[in-house]
Amino acid sequence: MAKLELPDGSVIEGADGASVLDFIRQIGPGLAKAAVCAEVDGRVVDLSCPVTNHGKLVVITGKDAKGLEILRHSCAHIMAEAICALWPQAKLVYGPTVTDGFYYDIDLDEAIRPEDFERIEQKMREIIAADEPFVRIEMGRDEAAAKMANDPYKLDNIQNAKGDVISFYRHGAGGFEDLCRGPHIPRTGSIDAKAIKVMSVAGAYWHGDASQKMLQRVYGTCWRNKKELDEYLTRLEEAKKRDHRVIGKQMELFSFHEEGPGFAFLHPNGMIVWNAIIEYWRKVHDKYGYAEIKTPIILNESLWHRSGHWDNYKENMYFTTVDEVTYAVKPMNCPGGLLVYNASKHSYREFPLRVAELGLVHRYEASGQMHGLVRVRQFTQDDAHIFCMPEQAEAEVIGVINLIEEMYGAFGFKDYRIELSTKPEKHIGSDEIWEMATDALRGALEHKGLPFQINEGDGAFYGPKIDFHIKDCLGRSWQLGTIQLDFSMPMRFELTYTAPDNTEKTPVMIHRAILGSLERFLGILIEHYAGNFPLWLAPEQARILTISEKSNDYAAALLARLKAAGLRATADLGDDKIGAKIARGHAERVPYMLVVGPKEAEGGLVNVRFRGSQTTQTVGVDAFVAAAAAKIADKTEVLTFE
RNA sequence: GCCAACGUAGCUCAAUGGUAGAGCACUGGUUUUGUAAACCUGAGGUUGGGGGUUCAAGUCCCCCCGUUGGCUCCA
Numbered sequence: 001m002a003k004l005e006l007p008d009g010s011v012i013e014g015a016d017g018a019s020v021l022d023f024i025r026q027i028g029p030g031l032a033k034a035a036v037c038a039e040v041d042g043r044v045v046d047l048s049c050p051v052t053n054h055g056k057l058v059v060i061t062g063k064d065a066k067g068l069e070i071l072r073h074s075c076a077h078i079m080a081e082a083i084c085a086l087w088p089q090a091k092l093v094y095g096p097t098v099t100d101g102f103y104y105d106i107d108l109d110e111a112i113r114p115e116d117f118e119r120i121e122q123k124m125r126e127i128i129a130a131d132e133p134f135v136r137i138e139m140g141r142d143e144a145a146a147k148m149a150n151d152p153y154k155l156d157n158i159q160n161a162k163g164d165v166i167s168f169y170r171h172g173a174g175g176f177e178d179l180c181r182g183p184h185i186p187r188t189g190s191i192d193a194k195a196i197k198v199m200s201v202a203g204a205y206w207h208g209d210a211s212q213k214m215l216q217r218v219y220g221t222c223w224r225n226k227k228e229l230d231e232y233l234t235r236l237e238e239a240k241k242r243d244h245r246v247i248g249k250q251m252e253l254f255s256f257h258e259e260g261p262g263f264a265f266l267h268p269n270g271m272i273v274w275n276a277i278i279e280y281w282r283k284v285h286d287k288y289g290y291a292e293i294k295t296p297i298i299l300n301e302s303l304w305h306r307s308g309h310w311d312n313y314k315e316n317m318y319f320t321t322v323d324e325v326t327y328a329v330k331p332m333n334c335p336g337g338l339l340v341y342n343a344s345k346h347s348y349r350e351f352p353l354r355v356a357e358l359g360l361v362h363r364y365e366a367s368g369q370m371h372g373l374v375r376v377r378q379f380t381q382d383d384a385h386i387f388c389m390p391e392q393a394e395a396e397v398i399g400v401i402n403l404i405e406e407m408y409g410a411f412g413f414k415d416y417r418i419e420l421s422t423k424p425e426k427h428i429g430s431d432e433i434w435e436m437a438t439d440a441l442r443g444a445l446e447h448k449g450l451p452f453q454i455n456e457g458d459g460a461f462y463g464p465k466i467d468f469h470i471k472d473c474l475g476r477s478w479q480l481g482t483i484q485l486d487f488s489m490p491m492r493f494e495l496t497y498t499a500p501d502n503t504e505k506t507p508v509m510i511h512r513a514i515l516g517s518l519e520r521f522l523g524i525l526i527e528h529y530a531g532n533f534p535l536w537l538a539p540e541q542a543r544i545l546t547i548s549e550k551s552n553d554y555a556a557a558l559l560a561r562l563k564a565a566g567l568r569a570t571a572d573l574g575d576d577k578i579g580a581k582i583a584r585g586h587a588e589r590v591p592y593m594l595v596v597g598p599k600e601a602e603g604g605l606v607n608v609r610f611r612g613s614q615t616t617q618t619v620g621v622d623a624f625v626a627a628a629a630a631k632i633a634d635k636t637e638v639l640t641f642e
Numbered sequence: 643g644c645c646a647a648c649g650u651a652g653c654u655c656a657a658u659g660g661u662a663g664a665g666c667a668c669u670g671g672u673u674u675u676g677u678a679a680a681c682c683u684g685a686g687g688u689u690g691g692g693g694g695u696u697c698a699a700g701u702c703c704c705c706c707c708g709u710u711g712g713c714u715c716c717a
Contacts, residue, residue, distance in 0.1 A: 103712095111646065202712030203645025210714050214645050217712070245710095249653070258690075258708050316716095361717090366643045367708090369715070379717070479717070516717045548674040575674070583678040597676060609677070616677070 004040070004057040014051065021047040021186065024059055034061040036185045037070050044070075046136055046183040062190075062224045069097050074134065074185040075124075075196055075222035076102040077169065081176040082123035083112070083218065092178055093153040093206065093215055100232060101221030105204055107153065112216055117198040120218075124196060127172055131189030136182060137168045144168075144179070153206075154179045194226040197233075239474060244526035245372040251531055251539065251589060253522075254373065262370045262377030264519050269539035272568065273522060276537050278358065280410065280635075281382060281515070288403050290356040290384060295336030297360055301326040306492055307335040312461075316363045333359035333383045334486075334511060338493040341387060346497040351507070352388035352396050358518070359383050373523030380518040386510040387495070390436060393508050397444035397466070397483055400512050404468060404481050407514050410635050411525065412534075413470040417477065418450055421458035421465050428462060429487040437485040437508075438464045462488035472528040480521065484511045531589050532611060534637040535628065542628065543590045544571040544606075545581040547597030554601035558594070558621060565625045582609060591639050592628065610639045617641060 002016045004023050012026045020040065024047070025032045037044055039058040040051065044066065060067040076095035079102075084090050087108055095104035106112070112120075139147070141158060144166035148154040157179055158166055169184055170177040185191065197220060204217035223229040240246070248254045253270035256263070266274060285292070298320065304310040309317070309331060318329035330336065337355060346353070362378050369375055386396050408416060420441055423434045441464055445452050452466070459465055468481035486509045489495075496504045515521040525537070535541055542562055544555045555571045562569040572581045578595060585593040593609040595616070600606055607618045619627070619641070627641050 114647070200711060201646065204713045205644075208714065210644070214713075216645075219712085256709085261708065363717085366715075368643065368645095368713080370709085375716080381717070482717080513717075520717060545677085547676050550674070575672095577673095577675050577680060578677055579675095580679040581677090586678060593677090595677060599676085607677080614678080 002051045003054045004051060005055070006057055012057075016052050017050045019047060020045060020049050020051055020057070023051060023057065027059070031059055031061070034063075035059050036062055036067045036074075036190055037183045039066075044183050046134070047186045048133075048136060049183075068224065070183060070185060071191055071224070072097045072102045072222045074188075075191055075220065076104050077134075077171070077178055077180065077184065078124050078127050078188055078191065079120065079198065079218065079220050080104050080106075080178060081127055081172050081174075082120050083108075084176060085123055085174065086116070086119060087112075091151065091153060094157065095178075098219075101199065101219060103217050103219045105206075105215045105217050107206075107213065107215050112201050112218060114201070120198050121196065124198075125193040128188050128191050128193040128196075130173065131187050132171045132173065133187050134184040135170045136184075137170060137177075138165050139168075140164065141166050148179065191222060192225050195223040195229045197221050197229060242474070242527045242530045243372075244374070244523040247526050247531040248373070248523075253526070253539070256372075260378075261367070262365065262375075264373055264376055264378070270522070272539040273525070273533065273537050274518065277515075277518065277521070277525075280536075281358075281407070284403060284407055285356050285384070288354070288399060290354040292356045292358075293337065293340055294357060295333060295340065295359065296330075297362075298327045298329055299336060301328050303335050303339075304328045307338075308488060308492060309335070316365070318362050318364055329362040330359070331361050331363045333357050333361065333381060334385060334489055335493075337383075337385045338489060338495065341385075341495055342493060346387070346507070348389055348497055348499055351497065352386055352392050354384060354386045354396075356382070356384035373519045373526075376517075376519055379520065382513055382515045382518060384512055386512070387490075387497070387507040388510070389497075389499070389505075390508050393437070393440040393485065393510065394443045394447070396510055397441055398447055400483050400510070400514075401444060401448050401450070404514055408468075408470060408480075412528065412637060413472070415471040417469040417471070418445065418452040419455050419458075419467045419469070420445065420452050421455040421460075421467065423464065424457045424459050424461060426461050427459070433487055434464065437487070441466050441483070441485065460484060460486075462486050470524075472524060474527070478520075478524050480516045480524075481514050482512065482516070485509070486511050529637075533589070533591075534635060535591050535631040535639065536633075536635045538589075538591050539568065540570055540588070540590050541567050541632075542569040542592040542594055543585055544569065544594045544596060545578060545585065546571070546573055547578050547595065549573065549575060551596050551598060551601050555596055558596065558606065561621060562625065565629065567625070567628060585609070586611065592624075594624070608641075613640075615640075 001013050002018065003011050003013050005011050012023055014023050020038045021032060024035050035047055037060045038047060039060060041055040062068055062071055080092050080095055083106060087110060089108065091107040093105035093107060095102065141164060144158050145155060148158060161181065167180065167182055168177050169180050169182060171188055199219040199221055201216055201218045203214045206212035206215055221232065223232060251269055252267050254267055255265045257265060313331060317331050320327050320329065337357060359381050360378065361381055365375065365377050388396050422438055463485040465482055465484040467479055469477045469479050471477055490506050490509045495507055497507050499505045544558055546552055546555045552573050555573060559569055559571045582593060589611060591611045594606040595609060596606060604621055605618050606621055606624050607616055608624060609616050
């Protein structure tokens with residue numbers, strides 16, 4: 001007799017070797033139908049798995065996160081079966097689940113096109129309708145390797161598989177079979193045929209290695225039911241509406257042109273947001289004791305030999321030659337900053353020396369990498385270099401973290417992840433100096449009580465670093481800030497300072513960025529706010545809408561009053577009806593619409609309509625100006641008045 | 643850079659190989675309006691660029707540029 005204990009402590013018994021499903025049937029037919037897999041003693045197994053001895057049983061259904069993942073993984077196999085039925089010469093490579101779906105990498109000379117998706121889905125629905133069982137076949141590694149001797153991909157998978165038992169799954173009338181660790185759903189019919197969709201196809205290198213063959217990666221998704229699939233598709237639509245490239249056009253924030261691929265053109269509206277960010281940035285940096293400099297964009301090639309960029313980075317740099325002298329367009333700001341440092345002699349008494357630069361850099365990225373403002377070839381780094389003595393490093397890093405917390409908070413990013421990257425194999429500098437630097441970074445994080453993840457061996461060749469990844473309102477992660485200790489540059493540029501003992505020493509250099517790339521940060525902000533900027537960032541903060549042209553004089557006086565108060569305001573004096581003006585104001589994401597007619601003119605009032613809302617509120621002009629000023633000062637996202 | 647798809651008016655999109663259109667925006671006019679789009683009118687295009695096939699190309703073929711989705715890389 002075999003026994004299984006349920007989570008509630010009750011025990012069910014069955015014949016030795018009976019399947020997990022046989023046991024679950026004892027609990028109830030409904031559960032047996034809903035079950036996709038089971039956990040026996042913490043190990044996830046197929047329902048067909050025989051039970052011997054005693055154990056603990058947890059039934060997994062599609063409702064569990066684990067169950068959904070199994071549904072998707074099995075769905076990847078069903079898609080593979082469908083593709084093999086349509087293209088018998090297709091070779092299967094690897095088909096894992098990913099967030100919200102799955103993909104299957106396929107080696108096939110004929111291109112799979114979006115027009116083929118419907119055919120693939122149709123075939124998948126047939127396979128699901130046939131409700132064939134998933135049959136697990138186990139064998140030893142050698143036997144499996146012999147079986148797959150003609151398939152280099154599966155042979156590779158067998159070699160990389162953990163454990164001694166290699167398993168295959170067979171389903172479908174045609175005897176479709178694929179190497180897989182499992183577990184899988186009991187029958188193809190366990191999947192809701194209305195809840196699947198083939199999403200896209202893209203190229204992917206085998207093993208992610210650009211020197212290997214390019215495979216076709218077919219992405220699909222699978223949900224518990226049609227409702228969930230539809231919700232997912234709606235979510236994608238919503239995300240698309242937030243796309244900063246779409247909103248950037250709608251709000252006339254920026255544009256791109258063939259004449260400068262990867263170079264953003266900022267329009268007047270975009271510049272307002274840009275300048276608001278920078279104005280705030282300067283204020284905070286002043287508060288934290290930074291000086292600001294500006295160094296040239298184009299510098300003699302020799303500088304880049306000295307900095308090491310020419311050796312490590314020249315494929316990504318732009319060059320220009322004038323009068324037979326070659327110049328490089330800077331990909332980083334540090335070499336210029338070091339020339340500024342070396343322009344005068346330094347004492348430890350000046351330290352820590354914090355020097356910031358909003359530096360425009362160019363990096364030649366491969367064409368396939370560009371993406372709106374988020375990935376460009378020209379961008380502005382909010383850079384800074386801190387020069388200090390070794391014993392000051394940790395306190396300086398703490399100071400940078402404080403600055404980061406303050407700035408991210410102002411933009412509504414409360415949730416971020418921190419990673420500490422340590423010494424890579426290829427590095428310069430002694431182990432002692434690496435240890436000192438890594439301790440400084442770790443010590444700063446521990447002093448702040450911040451949780452962090454360690455990326456062993458992922459630091460730059462010149463020093464360890466801390467990276468900050470923020471989460472936006474859609475839960476997507478973006479790397480923004482970075483703090484790096486650099487041992488290379490101070491030596492290459494022979495930086496010195498006079499130490500308390502009157503000897504010349506090499507300073508420690510901290511290289512840091514808070515927002516990373518301002519262009520990219522603007523793109524992230526647009527998506528984070530879906531274009532609904534808080535008042536302090538909004539290109540147009542208030543718009544006066546007249547009921548008719550009879551109120552134009554009042555509107556003009558009101559506009560002058562708002563502008564005098566420093567508000568970015570305009571007036572819509574056209575002969576459109578008020579409904580049309582309001583609709584346009586909402587569409588253009590104006591935070592405050594001030595409706596004025598004879599009534600308001602008489603009482604010195606404005607009727608305020610809030611962006612995205614139907615509610616209106618009539619207040620005096622002074623009250624409105626004061627409320628708006630307070631919102632701007634607070635950097636709040638809330639528009640409504642108390 | 644690699645694989646695939648796409649590129650039509652300022653924007654969003656139509657157009658079996660047979661005269662390139664619509665909505666919004668824009669021009670001029672009518673209307674003087676009270677809370678999510680009044681009406682009329684006009685203008686706007688070497689269909690990304692270049693070559694080819696054809697009596698005829700937005701549409702088919704080739705090359706280039708750009709964009710999109712991924713891979714790789716990264717701020």
